[in-house]
Amino acid sequence: MESVLTWRKSIFTRLMLTFALIVSPLFLAAFFIYNWGIGxxxxxxxxxxxxxxxxxVSNYNTEVQRINALLYNTLYDSNLTDLANRVSELSDYDLYRSVNSLQQRLLVLENSNLYVKNATAYIPSADMFVTSNGGLEKVDEEALAFFNSASTDSKAQLLQFRGDFYLRALLPLDVRYRMEKKVHLLTATLSIERIRTSLxxxxxxxxxxxxxxLPDQSLVSQPGADEALAxxxxxxxxxxxxxxxxGTLTFRHEGRNYFAVYESSxxxxxxLAVYVxxxxxTEKADRIQRLFLLFSLAAGxxxxxxxxxxxxxxxxxxxxLIRALRQMEKGNLNVEITHRREDEYGFVFTRFNGMVRNLNQLIDQAYKQQILTQQAELKQLQSQINPHFLYNTYFVLYNLAMSEDYDNVKQFTRQLGAYFQFITRNAADDVPLRAEADHxxxxxxxxxxxFWNRLTVDFKELPxxxxxxxxxxxxxxxxxxxAFEHGLADxxxxxxxxVEFLLSEIGLEIVVEDNGPLLADSDVARLNERLTSEAPASETTAILNIHRRLRLKFGEASGLIFRHGRxxxxxxxxxxxxxEEGKGEADNETDADRGR
Structure with missing residues (x-):
């Protein structure tokens, strides 16, 4: 087992080679056949x-060309030219006969094509226009101005006006000349409904x-079309x-892909476009799909x-192996796996068993080392009683005695006794927050x-x-x-x-804030960075010691955070x-200590 396993003993190699040799040709054949058929x-x-x-598209071009040809033939009709050029010379009978003949010619134009629903002759010189459906009417000045001046990229002169589409025929003259000389023109109104029917x-x-x-970017679809899809x-x-x-294009609608073929005129x-x-x-590929299904079943x-x-x-x-790992997750480090065959698993299980044994030894050593380190750091912290603090408190006590302020002497000595009692006792590493706050x-x-004449302390109540x-x-x-030595010293x-205690969704925050000199952003950032530094034990400060102990006890999200004061x-x-963690374990002992 100590030697490296050869490929001949590898389960993975044997299985993968066997699987590849058997399945790959079948899937490749099915894949190529299926894709060939679908293609x-x-x-x-x-x-x-x-x-x-x-x-x-060819049919539409042909029909529109026929309409335009009829329009231009009608444009030179003798009855239309008489009405346009000789209306003042015509008798009432001749006028009626010319209008009637022109309307019959327009009606023939309308009936000669499926897509025409009305044909109109504009005769501005006679202040009239004649329609195939309505006969003689007065000229519509707005429509006349539009059809005389409108431009379009469509060679068929396809125009949109008042919601309808028109084909027009007019003499190739300047727009201003046509308007001033009141030159006649013809239009054919196209039936959108008939175009829909043909679609x-x-x-x-x-x-x-x-x-x-259409040229104006409006869209005409077949009757009953899905409007959202269109x-x-x-x-x-x-x-x-x-x-x-x-050309072709693809688009997506309501989670489905669509394919379209279009041709422009x-x-x-x-x-014009068709989309599916x-x-x-692939609807016609049923046989190929069945063949592919058979191949898939065989491969399955x-x-x-x-x-x-x-x-x-x-x-x-x-x-x-998974069951053994789950036992390890639950804290059981006495698991062992047996395996009889000499393969990869035998090698892994042997190393796993050795790893568990080594892990037990390392955890035992690390746990003891951690306990000793925490105790040593706490001892060091307790021994760091500031000599200046001690001298100054005795000096304050001396001044109070000299001024015969015996009430404050009593209170001050009681406070000093409580302070040194708390900081020097070694009964427990953890204390109730009540005792810590009282200290x-x-x-x-x-x-x-x-510092009675220099500062005030606002110490809020503990919840x-x-x-x-x-x-x-x-x-x-x-x-x-x-805070006293650095923030308020000057x-x-x-x-x-x-000092205030804030309850939040994540737990408790104790906020200590002074109104000392304003720190730069870089200084605050540097303080926070020091908390995450991997300083050796010999260089651990009291603040870093507090941060580490809080994280060890309450998790990685706990600890200290530095910010600018308000x-x-x-x-x-x-x-x-x-x-909620660890309430009450040291209560009895703490109560006894408070009674000393």
Whole structure:
């Protein structure tokens, strides 16, 4: 087992080679056959769609050309020219006969083509226009001005006016000349409904449709078309940078992909398109799909056999390894895995068993080392009683005695006794937060007497729900000491220090804030960076010691956070993310200590 396993003993190699040799040819054959069939069906359907679209575009061009030819033939009709040029010379009878003959000619033009619903002759010189449906009426000046001056890119002179589409025939004269000389012209109104009906005659698969994009970018679809689908297709079609000639496009609507074939008519200035769901491209591939299904079933059976083999040689040992790892997750480090075969799992299980044994030894050593280190750091912190603090407190006591302020002498000596009792005792590493807060309050009261003319301390009440929370000893007093020595040391008057306890969703925050000199952003950032530095034990400061002990007890989200104070100075937040952990374990002992 100590030697490296050769490939001949590798389960993975044997299984993968066997699987690849058996399954790969089947899947490759099925894949190529299926894709060849689908590709052929798609090409056939696309050719059919292109042919159909091309036929209808050609038909529309032919019909519109016929309409335009009839319009221009009518433009030179003798009855129209008589009405346009000799109306004042005609008798009432001749006028009636000319109008009647012209209307019959327009009616023939209307009936000669499916897409024309009305034909109109504008005769501004006689202040009249004649329609195939309504006869003689007075000239519509707005319509006359539009048809005389409107321009279009459509060679067929296809125009939109008042919601309808028109073909016009006019003499090739200047617009101003036509308006001033009141030159006559003809228009043919196209029936959008008949165009829709003709679009409906195209062979459209279920779920698809046909649409005609006109020169004004309006979209005409077959009767009963899905308007939302047609609008989505229209947006996709209009987004094409170039619609000249013919082409294909794909678009998406309501989670489905669609395929479209379009062809543009330079004569009409319009684009005709047919679109279908992409699934429709493969509807005729049923035989190929069945063949592919058979191949897939055969491959599935082969895979099943391979998986049964893999279960015996791979999965069962893997399950044993997983169960052992889960036992380790629950804290059971006395697990051991046995394996009889000389393969990869035998090598892994042997190393796993050795790893568990080594892990047990390392955890035991690390745990003991951690306990010893924490105790040593706490001892070191307790021994760091500032000599200046001791001298100054005795000096304050001396002054109080000299001034015969015996009440404050009693109070001050009681506070000093409580302070040194708490900081020097070694009964427990964890204390209730109530005791820690009382010690910090005592320390602040001592400092208030020392600096009574320079600063004030606002120490808020501790919430009753947090009083029994067990916390590491001396997490608050060193922070207050830093505030007095560094933040408020240069304050000659109006120094303020506040301590408050805030409950939040994550737990408890103890906020210590002074109004000392304003720190730069870089200084605050540097303080926060020091908390995450990997300083050796010999260089661990009291603040870093507090931060580490809080994280060890309450989790990685707990610890210290430095911020700018609200009135200048520095704000230190002591974050404790759990206020339910470890309540009451040291209560009896602490109560006894308070009674000493």
């Amino acid at each position: 052929s069906v798609k090409e056939e359907l696309e050719r059919s769609m292109r042919s159909q679209v091309g036929f209808f 409906g005659q195209m062979d459209v698969r279920p779920g698809g449709g046909t649409s005609l994009l 609008a989505a297709f229209g947006s996709a079609l209009k987004s094409r940078p170039d619609l000249s000639g013919s 330079s004569y009409l200035g319009a684009t 769901r992409e699934e429709a491209l 059976l082969i895979v099943l056999v391979s998986m049964l083999s893999a279960f015996k040689f791979v999965q069962q040992p893997m399950l044993r 910090a309050r005592t320390y602040c009261e001592i400092q208030s007497l020392r 009753a729900s947090c009083a029994d929370l067990l916390v590491p000893r001396l997490i608050l007093q060193p922070i207050l000491e830093n 304050k000659k008057a109006d120094g303020r220090l506040s 009135e200048g100075g520095l704000q230190v937040r002591i974050v404790i993310c759990s206020i």
